[in-house]
Amino acid sequence: MKIVATKENLLEGINTVQKAVSHKNTIPILEGIYLKAKNNFLYFAATDLEIGIECKVQVNVIEEGEIVLPARHFSDLVRKLPNTKITITYLSDILGVSIEYNEAQVHLKGWPGEEFPKIPDLEGNFQLELHTSLLKNMIKQTLFATSADENRPIFTGVLFEINDNQLSMVSTDTHRLVLRIGKINNNTERNLNLIIPGKTLSEVHRIMKDDEDSIKITGNNNQIAFQTQDTRIISRIIEGKFPDYNQVIPTSYKTLIKVKTKDFQETIERANLFSSEKDGTSIIKLSVKDSLLAVLSQSEMGKVEEKLPIYFEGDNIEIAFNAKYLLEVLKVIDSEDINMTLSGPLNPGIIRPGNHNNYTYLLLPLRTV
Amino acid sequence: MKIVATKENLLEGINTVQKAVSHKNTIPILEGIYLKAKNNFLYFAATDLEIGIECKVQVNVIEEGEIVLPARHFSDLVRKLPNTKITITYLSDILGVSIEYNEAQVHLKGWPGEEFPKIPDLEGNFQLELHTSLLKNMIKQTLFATSADENRPIFTGVLFEINDNQLSMVSTDTHRLVLRIGKINNNTERNLNLIIPGKTLSEVHRIMKDDEDSIKITGNNNQIAFQTQDTRIISRIIEGKFPDYNQVIPTSYKTLIKVKTKDFQETIERANLFSSEKDGTSIIKLSVKDSLLAVLSQSEMGKVEEKLPIYFEGDNIEIAFNAKYLLEVLKVIDSEDINMTLSGPLNPGIIRPGNHNNYTYLLLPLRTV
Numbered sequence: 001m002k003i004v005a006t007k008e009n010l011l012e013g014i015n016t017v018q019k020a021v022s023h024k025n026t027i028p029i030l031e032g033i034y035l036k037a038k039n040n041f042l043y044f045a046a047t048d049l050e051i052g053i054e055c056k057v058q059v060n061v062i063e064e065g066e067i068v069l070p071a072r073h074f075s076d077l078v079r080k081l082p083n084t085k086i087t088i089t090y091l092s093d094i095l096g097v098s099i100e101y102n103e104a105q106v107h108l109k110g111w112p113g114e115e116f117p118k119i120p121d122l123e124g125n126f127q128l129e130l131h132t133s134l135l136k137n138m139i140k141q142t143l144f145a146t147s148a149d150e151n152r153p154i155f156t157g158v159l160f161e162i163n164d165n166q167l168s169m170v171s172t173d174t175h176r177l178v179l180r181i182g183k184i185n186n187n188t189e190r191n192l193n194l195i196i197p198g199k200t201l202s203e204v205h206r207i208m209k210d211d212e213d214s215i216k217i218t219g220n221n222n223q224i225a226f227q228t229q230d231t232r233i234i235s236r237i238i239e240g241k242f243p244d245y246n247q248v249i250p251t252s253y254k255t256l257i258k259v260k261t262k263d264f265q266e267t268i269e270r271a272n273l274f275s276s277e278k279d280g281t282s283i284i285k286l287s288v289k290d291s292l293l294a295v296l297s298q299s300e301m302g303k304v305e306e307k308l309p310i311y312f313e314g315d316n317i318e319i320a321f322n323a324k325y326l327l328e329v330l331k332v333i334d335s336e337d338i339n340m341t342l343s344g345p346l347n348p349g350i351i352r353p354g355n356h357n358n359y360t361y362l363l364l365p366l367r368t369v
Numbered sequence: 370m371k372i373v374a375t376k377e378n379l380l381e382g383i384n385t386v387q388k389a390v391s392h393k394n395t396i397p398i399l400e401g402i403y404l405k406a407k408n409n410f411l412y413f414a415a416t417d418l419e420i421g422i423e424c425k426v427q428v429n430v431i432e433e434g435e436i437v438l439p440a441r442h443f444s445d446l447v448r449k450l451p452n453t454k455i456t457i458t459y460l461s462d463i464l465g466v467s468i469e470y471n472e473a474q475v476h477l478k479g480w481p482g483e484e485f486p487k488i489p490d491l492e493g494n495f496q497l498e499l500h501t502s503l504l505k506n507m508i509k510q511t512l513f514a515t516s517a518d519e520n521r522p523i524f525t526g527v528l529f530e531i532n533d534n535q536l537s538m539v540s541t542d543t544h545r546l547v548l549r550i551g552k553i554n555n556n557t558e559r560n561l562n563l564i565i566p567g568k569t570l571s572e573v574h575r576i577m578k579d580d581e582d583s584i585k586i587t588g589n590n591n592q593i594a595f596q597t598q599d600t601r602i603i604s605r606i607i608e609g610k611f612p613d614y615n616q617v618i619p620t621s622y623k624t625l626i627k628v629k630t631k632d633f634q635e636t637i638e639r640a641n642l643f644s645s646e647k648d649g650t651s652i653i654k655l656s657v658k659d660s661l662l663a664v665l666s667q668s669e670m671g672k673v674e675e676k677l678p679i680y681f682e683g684d685n686i687e688i689a690f691n692a693k694y695l696l697e698v699l700k701v702i703d704s705e706d707i708n709m710t711l712s713g714p715l716n717p718g719i720i721r722p723g724n725h726n727n728y729t730y731l732l733l734p735l736r737t738v
Contacts, residue, residue: 070670103675266451273446274442
């Protein structure tokens with residue numbers, strides 16, 4: 001293998017695959033980045049056997065071949081290289097490469113390319129396409145509500161549910177639930193129901209570029225792949241049955257308020273400074289009365305009390321929520337106003353964008369004395 | 370106490386004094402920021418009894434008075450306040466303050482102002498003045514070479530040595546030594562010799578603004594104060610006798626090289642990736658021959674070898690240094706080129722700016738097999 005590339009070429013490949021590199025130290029070669037030079041492309045790949053990422057970058061290939069290089073050393077070095085022509089040549093005597101630039105030469109030991117586990121081509125039994133920016137937005141709006149508790153794996157992922165040309169993404173950590181609906185461009189499958197690991201979606205969000213028109217999603221009951229022209233992310237699917245979310249979303253309410261998203265967020269951020277619980281969460285009390293929303297929190301250090309103007313229909317109400325769960329949704333909701341509907345202090349509250357019905361956030365209230 | 374201020378007013382005061390707030394939890398009131406409203410100024414102060422910082426900010430004082438507020442809560446809150454008029458009023462019933470802005474009210478408990486330890490006015494027996502930018506540069510160029518080892522306190526500080534109108538700042542951690550010389554504007558004392566804690570100098574560097582013309586330094590054998598129009602930092606002095614540094618700086622050499630500072634730094638940064646020692650430091654071998662400087666480092670992962678063009682006088686030489694100690698000086702030296710003088714592989718190397726004699730960095734070589 002021998003290639004000539006720029007620092008930018010190499011960084012693009014490294015940055016794309018890097019998060020799939022294993023840090024478990026059990027299989028040394030998985031701590032590496034696989035490189036293959038072929039047909040004027042340098043292919044990059046990394047996998048921890050749960051998620052695999054591949055991409056290709058156009059470079060000048062002088063001799064085809066493959067190698068696996070230790071990810072941390074290779075990436076740290078490339079980041080510090082000067083902006084000049086970089087030549088990478090396979091060195092059989094050290095089972096590694098020589099990296100040359102200006103008057104300098106680096107030798108870096110690696111592993112044989114053929115020992116790296118192949119990232120499989122999916123035998124897909126479904127295939128669909130979404131706008132990249134839509135998928136990224138749907139991930140941003142659902143991923144934060146997944147659970148980190150590995151004892152209940154289904155809640156660490158996001159449900160992908162397909163009905164005709166509609167994709168519903170749903171996540172919950174049992175304290176709150178998010179439902180985001182989006183439109184599919186192309187679809188081979190009328191009905192589908194898969195739980196995709198949070199880490200995979202986080203990588204799709206990080207790697208896929210907004211200038212890509214659309215993302216192709218293929219898969220079967222075990223694996224799913226997200227693909228653009230130059231990049232492919234493949235991941236296992238989480239086994240299990242997601243709870244029936246339609247059942248828990250209420251269809252009626254007793255109180256509707258409309259409030260400016262940013263003002264509400266900033267008020268809660270201040271109120272959150274007076275955390276009343278040992279784990280650092282704050283109980284925020286909301287009191288709706290006479291077209292004003294009063295937000296109150298208190299701790300032994302003192303208290304915050306702010307009043308916000310709102311549009312208001314229905315019953316007056318006092319209700320308490322966890323500040324963190326309110327803040328997280330206000331940060332990802334993209335509308336100037338939000339609608340909040342409530343059905344009494346012991347029933348879940350619903351938050352939706354002021355201008356859309358494609359997003360529903362359900363939040364359980366806290367009981368206060 | 371009652372004042373009206375802007376968010377910017379309050380932040381300026383908080384940011385200035387914040388690093389002197391104690392985190393030791395032994396005397397609760399020292400975790401607070403002292404506020405005093407008087408003569409249209411709000412005075413801020415904090416101290417951990419080793420260092421004290423005071424400053425004043427112009428605000429609208431409606432009623433004079435004082436209070437101590439918990440630093441973390443007060444500072445977190447102010448950072449999140451909207452950009453609007455903020456009224457702070459003493460509340461005797463909670464022994465704290467009410468902070469009002471827009472339609473909001475925060476109550477924050479504190480401590481009585483009179484219980485806060487006074488930061489003393491220094492009975493100075495010396496007084497001198499330096500350009501602010503010069504003092505900040507001198508701190509930047511010496512502070513990094515102090516030791517973190519509290520068992521040998523004198524090496525955790527920087528020596529201030531005054532002879533007539535010259536200030537010499539010296540620091541060492543026993544592996545390397547820095548001497549920086551600067552000119553004093555005004556001076557009441559012909560000879561002086563003090564060791565100032567590194568933390569104090571770090572705060573002087575952080576707080577003092579480059580737009581201040583000069584800094585007044587006053588002190589006695591126990592304490593030193595750095596003062597500008599609005600800010601005062603007072604600190605203990607470290608007891609003990611600093612070693613005679615003049616004795617260790619060699620006056621002759623066998624090899625002189627001149628190299629581009631930035632190129633040398635970037636080369637060592639790459640070489641430093643192949644760390645050969647368990648503590649993460651790398652041994653960098655320098656080889657000077659035929660107007661070329663070869664830089665080599667190697668580990669079990671591989672090696673880096675780069676060649677740099679140099680100006681060169683004297684003997685060829687091979688010598689090894691700790692990469693970290695080379696990098697730290699190259700980052701703070703402000704000249705395009707550096708001069709390095711060497712006297713054989715077992716004697717210290719000297720690095721100086723290419724265009725000045727006001728800065729001397731002495732570095733012990735490493736023995737390599």
